[in-house]
Amino acid sequence: MARKEAADAIKAEAKAKFLPEGAADKMPYTPAQFSAAFEAFEERVVRDITLEGTRIDGRALNQLRAISCEVDVLPRTHGSAVFPARRDAGAG
Numbered sequence: 001m002a003r004k005e006a007a008d009a010i011k012a013e014a015k016a017k018f019l020p021e022g023a024a025d026k027m028p029y030t031p032a033q034f035s036a037a038f039e040a041f042e043e044r045v046v047r048d049i050t051l052e053g054t055r056i057d058g059r060a061l062n063q064l065r066a067i068s069c070e071v072d073v074l075p076r077t078h079g080s081a082v083f084p085a086r087r088d089a090g091a092g
Helices: 002-018 031-051
Strands: none
Touching: 002 031
16 A cells, blocks of 8 residues: 555656646646556556566565465355356347
8 A cells, every 4th residue: 555655646746747737738748648658657667676576565576475265155145156057148
């Protein structure tokens, strides 16, 4: 979450500089173009950091996260992912 907040702060600072309020109609680019350019810039920064050998969360490329899983039957859940097969599913 800290990365998103930092990126939002940088975007707000860049937007204030390159797309000031009240002057948007005088700028050579639209707010949508600014947002697209900033998104492309952010993607490039993340890509460069990754290519340097560090993931965006700070882990090395060969470092794994600890993941745990538990499997059990859920008693009387509201809603279900198990549905009976419909014979007319292909008709239509």
